[in-house]
Amino acid sequence: MSMAVEPQSTATATAADSGLMRVSSDKISRLMDLVGELSLSVSETVQSPDLQGLDLSNFDTAVHRLNMIVREVQDAATDLRLVPIDDVFRRLRRMVRELERQTGKSIDMVIEGGDTAIDKLVADKLYDPLLHVVRNSADHGLEPPAERLATGKTEQGRITLSAAQVGSEVQIIVADDGRGLSREKILKKAREKGFFGETEEPEPAALWKVIFEPGFSTAETVSNLSGRGVGMDVLNSTMTALRGRIAVDSTAGQGTRVALHIPVSLAFLDCIILRLGSQLFAVPIDVVSEIARPNPGELLAISAEGGSEMFRLRGKHVPVCRLDQFYGAPIGDRDAPSGVLVVFNTSNGAIAVPVDEILDRQQVVMKPLIGRLANVRASWGCALLGTGEVALVLDCERLGAGVSS
């Protein structure tokens, strides 16, 4: 195949001057795929069974160096796809100007951490869900100027859009200084829709979450801006696709804060590998809070409500989620009862999952679940391990939701 030399244009000339180069995202995707395959075949080579029993001291040194280089190439390739989140934020700023005109409210838009880097694929998907959050803040959150003055606030409402990298996640926060979410209205509506019982008084964090449920909207009038009950749903499905989490916090009269936690990159995932019987599972490292070997008496069986198990951890009780029970089928070839508990942090609180063995921590390449695997529950996808084996990547959020329901 011959390489075509593109004709010099003024655009490429100026780009070259600033040290920037335009590269099509297809080429970068191809590179990412190759880097993934490279890291797999390196692991396959160095873990080859042919090497067993050989004296490999020089080899091991070389393998160590090779692994370091592969890790760096992976990071560099991932880095190619990172763009500043400011591109998304600037589009939102233009949208807010438009909103000011439509609502007659004066809005001070504050942007922080615009240089935070995020995967281009993630950035492209973020605009719509963020737009819905910002629209909600502008439309329902911020009060009209007269109402703000009456409650002693500045006439101009403020929406703060901020981003920061926290570990392997990017945290994006949309905060407003408006009237806050109305516990009364949302609870009334949530009870009508059957999310809570008539006398149930849910925790604030649990209550705020219902605003993301499909078809849930408390807006009394349906404006063209928001209140159709679809926006938050879009947010929810996008966040699931991006393996992200949403948290809402609100104080009546003082404002609402919506925080989105999203992994920086979608290509590689830092996981620990767990074995249960003959099956392998991978769990993103950042959801694992601890690993415990329970003593007799620390596991508490409860027969009420269909039966459940609790793990006593430093005086607190953590619900136990057995994967074979969750999937409703025995997990193949179990020899002994699982001796290790892995405790995961989920937005519904911690859960403890019993496994037989903890194998390794490694960067895995994720493959989506398609075809006949699309219906596997509580999973992000398949992880290809260095050994050539395949592990199911557990989505602990959905696992946790399965426990509490």
Added chain:
Amino acid sequence: MSDKAPAGLSFNDTDNIDEMYLTFALANEEYGVGIAGVTEIVGMQRIMSVPDVPHYIKGVINLRGKVIPLMDVRLRFGMPERAYDERTVVIVMDVADAPIGLIVDGVSEVLEIPPAQVDRHTQFGRSTQRPVIAGIGRIGDRVAVLLDTSVLVSETDIAVPTDLIAAE
């Protein structure tokens, strides 16, 4: 056969890929799938089981970095399970843009079966839904049951009705 055909290829210019079938054996029956959907044929690999799939999905294999679920076609049809041996093969196919590997007793051959030799009009299935049997292909005095792979890989229940098994 045309003498222009390159050596090693037995297809001639008039061959139509839509009329080509890969036939394989299940017990003493012969089945066929359209060759167009077949990506490759591989020997039995190490299967890694996955949770939350029907019993006839035996697990997944890693085929050069691609994760491919394997369907045991015997179990899919409600036939008795049989231990895999050296003749057992996996027919890797692309059905509706998703990969699937069919575990069969052994592959037979690639045959051209023109539509005139395929009986389609009969209602082979007993239910009202779209049948998994696309037609019966006549090859000389033998027949091959031609399968609709999109029904085969779907979740439709196509196991042989239990009253039929009992009657055997």
